Amino acid sequence: MEKLFETAGVRGWLHARRLGSGAECGVRADEPVVLASVVKVPLVLEFARQVAAGQLDPRDRVRIGARDRLGGSGTAGCADDVELSLRDAAYFAMTVSDNTAADVLCDRVGLDNVRSLLRELGLTRTRLAGAPRDIVASMVEDAGGAELFAELFRTFSADRVLAMRALDPGWTNASTPREMTSLLEQLWADEGEAARQVRQWMGQQVFWSRLGGAFPPEVRVSGKTGTLPCIRNEIGVVEYPDGARFAVAVFTRSDSLVQRQPAVEQAIGAAAAAAVGRLRGQPSP
Helix, strand or coil: CCCHHHHHEEEEEEEEEEECCEEEEEEECCCCCECHHHHHHHHHHHHHHHHHHHCCCCCCEEECCCCHHCCCHHHHHCCCEEEHHHHHHHHHHHHHHCHHHHHHHHHHHHHHHHHHHHCCCCCCCEECCCCCCHHHHHHHHCCCCCCHCHHHHHCCCCCCCCCCHHHHCCCCEEEEEEHHHHHHHHHHHHHHHHHHHHHHHHCCCCCCCCHHHHHHCCCEEEEEEEEEEEEEEEEEEEEECCCEEEEEEEEECCCCCCCCCCCHHHHHHHHHHHHHHHHHHCCCC
16 A cells, blocks of 8 residues: 555555444554544534534525635635525535635534534544635745735745645644544444435435546445645545445645645545455555
């Protein structure tokens, strides 16, 4: 597995566990990693739990205007104001990694409540530093202002970007690969409505070129990606027709600001497939 990361020119971190068996394997599984949008999994889980407890009405409407939009997919990149329900905001946050939808949810559920959920799940090394807007704001500040931030990919060096707080696991939203597979194991073991809803949304994620692209069509992959400059991640659960299920968390960090890096995308999937293959008793790289 380590060789797959090296060949793609990235540093990689991985943990995989076979659900219900205790079997596991990994690469630097206990080192801190930048979550990026992987943080949306516990965020949306807390939202779903509050809905199930009757604390939030998922049909409540929110309006997203120009000042709310961070850019990117979903409502975050819309040209005009958008109105939608909290439930649809959760759906967009999970399926297309909509940052502004995630901000809306953070405002409603409360960051401290998400932190409490992490403690309840025993994820003591998982840190929630802020909502997507807070992470972007730190990058703007570290870049010297919004005007310079707009030039990020054209003029900044990778070293300068990697020095930003948003990419420092000691400051930003961070965890370890092992804790992320623990989160997934608990999510898949939970028979409640909240967990069921989050699993459904993870199964509807539109991005398949990382974990999903490494497994045949009959294998179900439910995942959540995370992406920042130089950072590409995904966590997910791989379910085989014979009932075997595997939680996998893969995190990578590169020295390149190139936005399209198919070799890295493929390495994430290949490393996950190798880890799952090892846990299934098959030879792996």
